[in-house]
Amino acid sequence: MKSGLNxxxxxxxxxxxxxxxxxxxxxxxxxxxxxLLEQMLPDNWRVINEGLPGRTTGFHESIHNPHSGLGYFLPCLEKHQPDVVVIMLGTNDLQSHLELSAQDISLGAAQLVKQAQHFANHHNGKPTDIVLICPPPIYQVGFAATGFDGAEEKSKQFAEHFEQRAQELGCYYINAGEFVTSSPDEGVHWHQDQPAKFAQGLFEQIKHLFI
Known part of the structure; x- marks a missing residue:
């Protein structure tokens, strides 16, 4: 990383x-x-994409599970030493076999926020800002037609619980469902016009962090 690059x-x-x-x-x-978000930021900022298909919050799984968010998050923070952390997980926690409620899943996301806060306390205050994003509701069709029993209703309950966790932890909160919708045909993922909408909506909410 170049000097002065955030x-x-x-x-x-x-x-x-x-x-x-x-x-x-x-x-x-x-x-x-x-x-798309990186294009909107000042030139001295870069965005690191640490997305992984199938990733869960991970609090309910072995840290050795390759899709456990909690299992990989600390090494990820150590590797990148970010100034800002944006966390958006919870959709994969809706899988039926995990038997988790919307509140359970929000608590899993909260564990990631706590880990980032703990990391900051021991690494010169970085990340300086943490943003918890509530994933948009899903539909039980297509991709999510099987293995996601009751998930659509649970996902609609996410916002109230994620917002409460953010208030408790003193981090920023954003509801992705205000900007994007999951595919009504496939259930979970975002059609081509959605990433740009999300990037713009997210930027408007957090642009003050980059001044």
Missing amino acids: SVLCFGDSNTWGYIPLVGGRYPVEQRWTS
């Missing part, structure tokens, strides 16, 4: 990674919301 770490799942609904594969770099 970074935003975006820690998420397939919608951060850039998964294409119905088709599969990954959006080109320039179409991912993380890349």
Whole structure:
């Protein structure tokens, strides 16, 4: 990293990674919301895409599970030493076999915020800012037609619980559902016009962090 260059770490799942609904594969770099966000930031800021398909908050799993967010988050923070952390996880926690409530999932996301806060306390106050994002509601169709029993209703309950966790922890809170919608045909992922909407909405909410 060049001297004077600041970074935003975006820690998420397939919608951060850039998964294409119905088709599969990954959006080109320039179409991912993380890349679009970077274009809006001052020149001395870069955005790090740490999205992984299938990633959960991970509090309910072994830290050795490759998709455990909590298991990988600390090494990720140590590697990148970000100035700002954006966390958007919880959709994969809706899988039926995990048997988690919306509140449970919000508590899992809160564990990641706490880990980032703990890291900052021991690394010269970095990250200086933490943003907890509530994922948008999903639909139980297509990709989410099986293995997500009751998930649509749970996902609609996310906002109240995620916002409460952010208030308790004193971090920034953003509801992604205010800017984007999951595919009504596939259920979980974002169609091509959504990443740009999300990047713009997110930027408007947190642009003061980059002044």
